[in-house]
Amino acid sequence: MRLLPIIFAVLLTACRLGAGEEFRFPPPEFESGYSLPQTTHPAVSSCEIVDIALLALALLAAGFLAHRARSRRGLVALAVLSLLYFGFWRQGCVCPVGSIQNVALFLSGGIASLPIVVVVFFILPLLFALFHGRTFCAAVCPLGAVQELALWKPVKVPEWLEHILGTLPYVFLATAILFAATGGQFLICQYDPFVSLFRLSGKVSALAGWGAVLFVCLFIGRAYCRFICPYGVLLKACARLARKRITITPDECIRCRLCEDACPYNAIRIPVPGGVERKTAPRERKILAALILLLPVLATLGALAGGRLGVFLAAKHPAVKLAEDINRRNLGETPKDNLPLIALRINRGDEGQVLLRAEKIRRQMKAGAATGGAILLFLLGMKLILLTVRPPRRDYEADPAACVACGRCYEYCPREQARLKIVPFDN
Amino acid sequence: MRKQFLSEIAKRRAAQTALALAAVAVLALLVGAARLNRDVMRKNTLLEKARVDLRGQDGGGRDEIRRLDAEYRQAQLRREIFVRKGALACALLVCLFFLCNIFLQARTLPEVRKPGEKPISAALARPALAGVSGFALVMAFAFILTHGKVPAEKFTPPLQPDKPAPGAEDFRRNWARFRGREGAGIAVGEPYPTSWNAATGTGIIWKKELSLPGASSPIIWNELVFLTAADKDSRLVYCFSAKDGAAQWERRILVPGGTAEAPNVWDEDVYAAATPATDGEKLFVAFATGDLACLDFSGNVLWAKKLSPRELPDNNYGHSSSPVVVADKLIIQFDQGSLASDGKSFLLALDKNTGNIIWKTPRAVPNSWSTPISAIHAGREIIVTTADPLVQAYDAGDGRELWSANLLGGEHTASPVYADGRVYAATESMRLACLDAGGAGDITQSGLKWEAFDGLPNIASPLCYNGLIFLADSGGKVTCYDAASGEKLWEQECGTPFQSSPVGAGGKVYCFDEKGTAHIFSAGKTLAPVGTAEISEPVKSSPALVAGRIFVRTKKHLFCIGTGNDG
Structure with missing residues (x-):
């Protein structure tokens, strides 16, 4: 517990550093006689077909290992293989986490077509989550694998803090979609903490970024997955509906409580007795009614705040930044053109068009942020309602949304020990 | 009991050593890269200065700019190579730590709470979430209010004198x-x-x-x-x-x-x-x-x-x-x-x-x-x-x-x-x-x-x-x-x-x-x-x-x- 503040400080610093940037060599500005090679469309690589096939195979294997074989070792081995292939060999691209942005850009009409590999990487883990839960996180995602393998001395995050930090991925997802759909930046890739590790390259800040995130993950299990990953939001939604869920025990829970604190990711739910105590029942009912009535108010507040903040958010969009540079230059605030303005002039760009586009993007960002704000606060209200209505639970269960199917809890269960014939078990 | 290839202590020591080495390597990489980065920045400043000072000069001026440009690029390349090699070393050490950690992730059974004892943190979840969210919302509105109404300035291209659309005579x-x-x-x-x-x-x-x-x-x-x-x-x-x-x-x-x-x-x-x-x-x-x-x-x-x-x-x-x-x-x-x-x-x-x-x-x-x-x-x-x-x-x-x-x-x-x-x-x-x-x-x-x-x-x-x-x-x-x-x-x-x-x-x-x-x-x-x-x-x-x-x-x-x- 005492380590927590230090760990979070490091995590915040790491996020601030930004990770995914790589070196870029600008072309010479003088004539050197060298003719730049012509850009052509990349041909469909056979690698992409291999990627798709391996992703499907890995997902199938993860499902089998988590549900049928119940093998933690198998899952770790698969995670290592995924890390080697999807992480180091394919250098973390294309990944389902980043594919959200391509899909958002395509759906907003920003690009005419979407490569099949991106579509498959976006959809397949979600489809599997509908059947098997988050087995993608367990052993296929290279980002998850790094964190899984890095966890050294798990520090439990208090549940109240877990709930608060658990809202961050929703905010990140909404912001990333907003920026991608308006053709701005791919924030998810830009703030991918491990891409510079996979590519063995990057700016000093990027290297410091992955070092810091890795340090945090030594103590807080899957800090990125739990408190940042935007794809996790979608996976959680699908996993809630999963046909087959991870069970701690292979057959019947005997409520021995040995697994109670087994999960470093706070995904095990303890039994809740049925009914509510007579004394607290009226108060709880009132809170519930108030929360239900508050839902539309929250959504409206979210829309209002989002709409206003959207304009500030838009100021971070490259096209809007460029338009602001033009305005500042026209008003005489900056006597010298900065690099983007020089590039615009060299390419004979139409400043009028840039300004019109920026205004359009600002309107889009405002509308998008208002919608996002309304949805986020509505979901927050729903979360508070769910925390109020605690349905009775008889056994120790893995929360289908929070459980990443890592298989750590299996070995804590005496029924599992008996199934594996490690220890004899007598009812 | 399963027979273990290495003792628990040996595995722990190995993991700790790998982790310490990885940490040192990362630090060394960061320090080295920062130093080379400073060199790149310095060379870039020199190049920019030369560009301004020697603008419009033929012959020698151009050659000087080219020389500085080449030095700047060489510095970039040195930094790139250093980072690649350093990152590879760090990644190898991190992987070594992963490997030790896999073997180290043994079960340590937690202390079991007394029957009926409810985790304190769970009881706090709702008020904490509501409190923090409310605080964030208040801060958001406070930010909006203190920063004026929002940037009202619109991006509008300067008005062009009304240009009539091309007519039949233009096409003729x-x-x-x-x-x-x-x-x-x-x-x-x-x-x-x-x-x-x-x-x-x-x-x-x-x-x-x-x-x-x-x-x-x-x-x-x-x-x-x-x-x-x-x-x-x-x-x-x-x-x-x-x-x-x-x-x-x-x-x-x-x-x-x-x-x-x-x-x-x-x-x-x-x-x-x-x-x-x-x-x-x-x-x-x-x-x-x-x-x-x-x-x-x-x-x-x-x-x-x-x-x-x-x-x-x-x-x-x-x-x-x-x-x-x-x-x-x-x-x-x-x-x-x-x-x-x-x-x-x-x-x-x-x-x-x-x-x-x-x-x-x-x-x-x-x-x-x-x-x-x-x-x-x-x-x-x-x-x-x-x-x-x-x-x-x-x-x-x-x-x-x-x-x-x-x-x-x-x-x-x-x-x-x-x-x-x-x-x-x-x-x-x-x-x-x-x-x-x-x-x-x-x-x-x-x-x-x-x-x-x-x-x-x-x-x-x-x-x-x-x-x-x-x-x-x-x-x-x-x-x-x-x-x-x-x-x-x-x-x-x-x-x-x-x-x-x-x-x-x-x-x-x-x-x-x-x-x-x-x-x-x-x-x-x-x-x-x-x-x-x-x-x-x-x-x-x-x-x-x-x-x-x-x-x-x-x-x-x-x-x-x-x-x-x-x-």
Whole structure:
């Protein structure tokens, strides 16, 4: 517990550093006689077909290992293989986490077509989550694998803090979609903490970024997955509906409580007795009614705040930044053109068009942020309602949304020990 | 108990050592990279300073900038190599730690809480979440309130003085599409030159070398000349000053999607066979690959699309029909397939501002290479197309077919012309047909005014000028008919085949043959050659004539011909 503040400080610093940037060599500005090679469309690589096939195979294997074989070792081995292939060999691209942005850009009409590999990487883990839960996180995602393998001395995050930090991925997802759909930046890739590790390259800040995130993950299990990953939001939604869920025990829970604190990711739910105590029942009912009535108010507040903040958010969009540079230059605030303005002039760009586009993007960002704000606060209200209505639970269960199917809890269960014939078990 | 390869303590020590080494390596990498980064920044500052100090200096100044630029790049490269090697070392140590950690992740059974004891943190979840969320919301509104209402300043481009939209007079004096106004091939205004010689430079105002080949013709709008060119891999749009030929810009057209293959063509010139078109504000270009783009006059691509999104156009020689602007629409004759029954041919009307399809009318013809024309007939804007075997007229408003005549055949390239309520269409293997433009339905019999069979062109389109029809055929012969009666008036053997369509200007007819010789005749009922003039380079495109100047594109050059070098 005492380590927590230090760990979070490091995590915040790491996020601030930004990770995914790589070196870029600008072309010479003088004539050197060298003719730049012509850009052509990349041909469909056979690698992409291999990627798709391996992703499907890995997902199938993860499902089998988590549900049928119940093998933690198998899952770790698969995670290592995924890390080697999807992480180091394919250098973390294309990944389902980043594919959200391509899909958002395509759906907003920003690009005419979407490569099949991106579509498959976006959809397949979600489809599997509908059947098997988050087995993608367990052993296929290279980002998850790094964190899984890095966890050294798990520090439990208090549940109240877990709930608060658990809202961050929703905010990140909404912001990333907003920026991608308006053709701005791919924030998810830009703030991918491990891409510079996979590519063995990057700016000093990027290297410091992955070092810091890795340090945090030594103590807080899957800090990125739990408190940042935007794809996790979608996976959680699908996993809630999963046909087959991870069970701690292979057959019947005997409520021995040995697994109670087994999960470093706070995904095990303890039994809740049925009914509510007579004394607290009226108060709880009132809170519930108030929360239900508050839902539309929250959504409206979210829309209002989002709409206003959207304009500030838009100021971070490259096209809007460029338009602001033009305005500042026209008003005489900056006597010298900065690099983007020089590039615009060299390419004979139409400043009028840039300004019109920026205004359009600002309107889009405002509308998008208002919608996002309304949805986020509505979901927050729903979360508070769910925390109020605690349905009775008889056994120790893995929360289908929070459980990443890592298989750590299996070995804590005496029924599992008996199934594996490690220890004899007598009812 | 399972037998363990290493003791628990040994595994723990190994993991701790690997972790410590990895931490040291990461720190060393960061320190080293930061140092090299400082070096890069320092060299960049020196370079920037030199750029400012030595600006405009030749010789030594330039060499100094190059030296500093090279040093700057070397520093970048040193940093890159250091980071790559360092990151690799760190990654290996991290992986070693992972490996030890995998073996170390043993079960340590937690302390079990007393029965009935509820985790304290869970009870706090709801108030904590509500409290923090409420606080965040209050902070958000406080931020909004303290930062004013939001940036009210709008990005609005500075107001341009009201520029009237291009009118009929602008289109009359410019050459805005293939064969100029209405695709008629007739120029207006000043007298045009009748003698020049590219070998001696006589009458050549300027000449520009083109980096890529093409068979498309130039178009002219005010003081700008637009031209397309392409090869197997790239597609270009050029913009030159009409006054002195100075290159204004050059834009490479890249349309996303589709296939990277190039059409299988008989001659590399036909990668860019379609002539651009303009509405006076935007430029529209098309290529053999089916790539279509709209640019502004500064060369910015406003929109681009593929006519055939997933594959190349099904066309023996690649798409060649030129785009045509009709009011707010861009008309594309997109004929494909070996047979009419393939059902792949369409006449398309796109929104010229967005490229979105307004209407799409199927055409019962196979692939063709002719360009449609538009004309106002009986108060209605019609579009006339020719292909094998049909001459067809469409309502420009909704794309409805008005009439058709089954009179043509073979591989059809020549475009039709419209004059005085009649449409003239010719194809080498069939006939020159004169049709009444006002019919309805099948007018093969009813609409045919006259037909003729001599001097039929293969590629060059007919010219209707001064009440006469002029044909330039692939045998090298120029033939003249009376437009009213169809009577053949004269013919002249020129000796070299024609691909370029004849144009009429200043009472004369200009026919450029394949070798680049212009045969000039008086546009009269009797044969009256005015003379010949030489470009001395093969000409396949049709000339554009504006303000007393003739713009001709050859395989490698664009020529501007005028009366004297008056610049």
